[in-house]
Amino acid sequence: xxxxxxxxxxxxxxxxxxxxGIDLRLKPGECFGLLGPNGAGKTTTLKLCLGLAxxxxxxxxxxxxxxxxxxREARARVGIVPQVDNLDPDFTVRENLLVYGRYxxxxxxxxxxxxxxxxxxxGLGARADARIQALSGGMKRRLTLxxxxxxxxxxxxxxxxxxxxxxxxxxxxxxxxxxxxNQGKTIFLTTHFMDEAERLCHRLAxxxxxxxxxxxxxxxxxxxxxEPQVVEVYGDGAEAWAAAFGKGAAERCERTGETIFCYxxxxxxxxxxxxxxxxxxxxxxxxxxxDVFLKLTGRELRD
Amino acid sequence: xxxxxxxxxxxxxxxxxxxxxxxxxxxxxxxxxxxxNLADPMLYMLGLGYGLGAxxxxxxxxxxxxFLAAGTVCSSTMMSASFEAMYxxxxxxxxxxxxxxxxxxxxxxxxxxxGEAVWAASKSLLSGMAVLxxxxxxxxxxxxxxxxxxxxxxxxxxxxxxxxxxMTALSPSYDFFMYYFTLFITPMMLICGVFFPVEQLPGWLQxxxxxxxxxxxxxxxRPIMNGAVPTGAMTHLLVLATYALAGFYLAxxxxxxxxxx
Numbered sequence: 001x002x003x004x005x006x007x008x009x010x011x012x013x014x015x016x017x018x019x020x021g022i023d024l025r026l027k028p029g030e031c032f033g034l035l036g037p038n039g040a041g042k043t044t045t046l047k048l049c050l051g052l053a054x055x056x057x058x059x060x061x062x063x064x065x066x067x068x069x070x071x072r073e074a075r076a077r078v079g080i081v082p083q084v085d086n087l088d089p090d091f092t093v094r095e096n097l098l099v100y101g102r103y104x105x106x107x108x109x110x111x112x113x114x115x116x117x118x119x120x121x122x123g124l125g126a127r128a129d130a131r132i133q134a135l136s137g138g139m140k141r142r143l144t145l146x147x148x149x150x151x152x153x154x155x156x157x158x159x160x161x162x163x164x165x166x167x168x169x170x171x172x173x174x175x176x177x178x179x180x181x182n183q184g185k186t187i188f189l190t191t192h193f194m195d196e197a198e199r200l201c202h203r204l205a206x207x208x209x210x211x212x213x214x215x216x217x218x219x220x221x222x223x224x225x226x227e228p229q230v231v232e233v234y235g236d237g238a239e240a241w242a243a244a245f246g247k248g249a250a251e252r253c254e255r256t257g258e259t260i261f262c263y264x265x266x267x268x269x270x271x272x273x274x275x276x277x278x279x280x281x282x283x284x285x286x287x288x289x290x291d292v293f294l295k296l297t298g299r300e301l302r303d
Numbered sequence: 304x305x306x307x308x309x310x311x312x313x314x315x316x317x318x319x320x321x322x323x324x325x326x327x328x329x330x331x332x333x334x335x336x337x338x339x340n341l342a343d344p345m346l347y348m349l350g351l352g353y354g355l356g357a358x359x360x361x362x363x364x365x366x367x368x369x370f371l372a373a374g375t376v377c378s379s380t381m382m383s384a385s386f387e388a389m390y391x392x393x394x395x396x397x398x399x400x401x402x403x404x405x406x407x408x409x410x411x412x413x414x415x416x417x418g419e420a421v422w423a424a425s426k427s428l429l430s431g432m433a434v435l436x437x438x439x440x441x442x443x444x445x446x447x448x449x450x451x452x453x454x455x456x457x458x459x460x461x462x463x464x465x466x467x468x469x470m471t472a473l474s475p476s477y478d479f480f481m482y483y484f485t486l487f488i489t490p491m492m493l494i495c496g497v498f499f500p501v502e503q504l505p506g507w508l509q510x511x512x513x514x515x516x517x518x519x520x521x522x523x524x525r526p527i528m529n530g531a532v533p534t535g536a537m538t539h540l541l542v543l544a545t546y547a548l549a550g551f552y553l554a555x556x557x558x559x560x561x562x563x564x
Contacts, residue, residue, distance in 0.1 A: 052406060053563060054307065072409045080407040086400035090328040099327065103320050103408035151408075 001064060003028055003155045003186040004049060009058035011044055018044045020210030021058070025034050026155070031177070031187040033201035035194070035289075037297050041210040043083060049188075050075065063155060076104060079148030083159040085140045087132045093119070093143055094128040101150040112184055114150060117122075121176065122146035138169030145176060158178065158189040162196060174199060192291040192297040208297045218289055225292045227251050227263040231270045234259055235280040245273055263287065306396070308559040312552060313413045320410060322425070323420025324392075329426065340430045345437060348372060349384075362500065365529050372438040373525035374497030377459060379434045381517055383554065384427035384460040385488060388467025389480045392419050396471060402562070412562060416555050420464045427460030428453070430516030438528070452527055458543050459520040465550030466516075472557035491517040496525075516546045527550040 006024040010017065018041045026032050036042050047053040049060055051071020060067040065074040068224045088096050097118055101111035122142040127135065135143065141161065148156060161177070162170040175252055178199055181187060191197055197204055198218045205215035222228075231250070233241065242260045247253050249269045250262035262270055267284055274282045329336060352368030359367045395401040402415050435452060439442055470483045492507055495501065495517035501509055512518045517538035526533040533539070 037337075048408070056306075072411055075407070076409040081405065082407065084400065086404040088324075088404065089399055095327065099324050100322060100404070100408065103405055103410050105317070105409070106319070110443055 001028070002026060002061070003063060004188065005059075006049065007059050007137070009045070009048060009060065010056045010058055011041075011048055017210050019055070021046065022207070022212050024049075024205070024212075026186055026188055028063055028186055028202070029181070029184050030152075030202045031181055031189070031200050033197040033204045033284065034190045034207055035192065035197055035204055035293060036190070037192060037205035040207045040297075042207055043159055045207070046157055046190060048186075050078070050080065050157065075152050076151065079151065079153035079154070079156040081141075081144050081148045081156070081161055083163065085144055087140060087143060087147070089132050092129050092131055093124055093135070095115040096132065096143060097147055097150055100147045104151045106151065111150065114152070118146040119147055120177075121149070123172070134168075138165055138172065139285055141165060141169065141173060145173065149180075150183065153185070155186045156200070158187065160191055161189060162193065170196070189290065194288060196295055198289045206293060206296055213296050214292070219266065220238040221292050222287055222289060226287045226295055227265055228287050229264050229267045230285050230287050230291055231262040231267050231274070232262070232283040232285070233262065234282070236276070237279050241274075241277065241280060246270065249273065254294075254299065261291070263291070305560075305563070308556050308563065312417070312555050313411065314417055315411075315414055317410050317414040317459060318418035318421060321405060321415050322422045324405075325422040326425075337429060337433055340379070340383055340439070341433045344375045344430075344434050345380075348434070348438075363529075366443075368441075369438075369443045369529065370525070371440075371498065372434070372443040373528040374521050376431050376434045376438070376456065376528070377517060377520040377524050378492055379430035380427045380428075380456050380459045380498045380517050380520070381463045381488065381491065383430035384423045384463035385467045387423035387426050388419065389463045389471050389474070389483070390477065392423070392471045393474055393480075395419070396558075396562075398473075402483065403424070406562075412559060413555060416468060416551070416558050420461060420468060420551055420554070422456055423464035423467065424460035425429040427463065431456035431460070435528075437484070444528055448530055448532075449528050452524055455540075458540070458547060459516070462516045462520075462543050462546035462550060464471075465547050465554055469550060469552035469557060472554055472561050475533055487538060491515050494518075496521040516543055519543050 004024060004026040004027050006022065009019055009022050011019040022045065031049060034042050034045065049062060049067065051068035051074070054068050062071070062074040063077050067074060088099060091099060094115060097115050099112070119128055122145065123171055124143060127139065132140065137244060153296050162173050165173065174196070177187060189200070201218060203215065203217055204221060205212045207213070216224065233246065238258070238260045239255065241283065242253050246260060246262050250264040252263040254261045264270065271284055274280055312324055348368070348371055352371045356367030362370045367484060433452070435444065435449065440527055470480060474480060494504060494512045498510070501512045501518060504512065519542045523533045523536055523539050
């Protein structure tokens with residue numbers, strides 16, 4: 001049975017259609033990633049799935065229960081890590097877990113029994129009585145993740161779980177999420193970090209302007225949507241070089257900022273030519289999810 | 304505004320989770336909180352009661368300070384419930400996003416708003432009772448009949464908590480609450496019979512006072528504290544209950560609208 005099944009979901013705010021007819025399907029034990037630029041409708045999609053906003057049309061079933069009609073009951077088996085930390089600043093680390101467990105109507109004894117394990121999972125065993133203000137950004141995120149697990153959920157939603165964290169802290173979060181997947185949990189995350197999506201997700205959907213414009217396994221998305229090799233060219237003469245040589249030798253050339261991206265099946269000719277150009281630097285690499293993302297959602301800035 | 308925002312409140316015992324959360328925060332600072340809430344009303348009651356009272360005759364068979372004590376119990380309840388529902392409620396709803404976190408659990412917005420209303424009323428009950436205890440220690444409480452004040456104070460607190468939550472639902476920032484205090488709370492302090500009988504006012508102002516909830520709380524509290532059975536108690540209770548219920552419903556509708564955006 002699907003952990004989450006969404007069909008024909010639509011939601012408008014005023015005249016703007018934020019979610020414009022999307023379908024989603026999450027199987028048990030999988031990690032699904034919803035990718036998209038800022039304002040693509042990712043967070044609204046999450047809110048709709050959780051029953052925190054009502055869709056204009058479409059059907060949602062979460063853990064076998066219809067949403068929004070029985071969203072409250074479904075949320076009893078769901079964990080949520082919101083985009084912005086909303087830990088309770090009036091409480092210590094331990095109290096945050098305790099009070100959150102009470103919102104689920106869990107017996108005190110059961111909450112007390114779960115707290116030590118969750119503190120250890122979050123690497124906060126020694127900080128149980130610390131105030132929230134005394135925690136670093138990474139610690140707060142880990143605590144928010146631990147808090148989302150207080151009810152031992154089957155399905156976990158994470159809205160941009162590593163935004164604003166340093167690389168070390170991001171790796172810790174990823175390791176914890178893999179641990180949860182190994183335990184058989186289902187994960188639904190939104191992100192705009194391609195490395196995060198590529199590392200964690202079994203399946204991805206790229207969302208833009210309220211629609212899903214591509215979906216599949218990370219490798220599949222790359223193979224299907226883009227040439228396998230990329231040569232990035234930097235330097236003052238990069239644009240002139242692209243016009244004179246690159247455009248002819250590559251299948252596609254794109255410019256982002258001051259970098260020329262050449263996409264091709266065979267980069268030999270490009271690399272050979274660039275090796276003779278002392279004024280240009282280049283990087284030859286396999287195509288990544290970020291290339292797919294930029295190709296499909298465009299290169300202009302989103303604010 | 305959507306049709307669904309107007310649905311009747313779906314009340315459940317889950318509100319207790321929200322109430323307990325707030326109590327746990329309060330417990331950490333309980334003593335300073337009670338003393339802080341007590342300081343202001345005590346200064347008014349003792350300063351005006353003894354100072355001004357010495358120059359005044361008895362009012363309706365009681366000393367001025369006893370007269371003022373009953374008013375102070377009610378005004379202190381009003382203040383405490385209003386502050387909690389507005390400043391603290393707004394912090395939890397808007398600034399700290401505490402409500403948002405709670406709503407991610409299997410708890411509804413109706414549960415949260417009810418929890419906040421009952422919590423603000425509970426806290427105001429402590430404030431009102433603290434004043435009552437001091438008044439009793441000063442010999443200003445005539446008989447054990449005064450125990451009837453406990454439910455009355457709670458109902459009064461619920462009425463002001465509901466009104467405060469309406470303001471919270473409408474408020475863009477903390478500054479907004481000043482208007483409510485200036486236009487609603489302060490006038491009530493002055494014309495609802497806390498410091499002097501409403502009957503002293505011109506007719507049109509008396510009519511205005513009759514429409515305000517504090518007048519009805521004072522009208523019951525004063526005779527009870529003086530050992531008498533209040534007249535027209537049903538009407539007064541009905542007005543307070545109407546403010547509490549209608550206020551709660553309106554606060555809920557407005558909060559639903561605000562947070563479903």
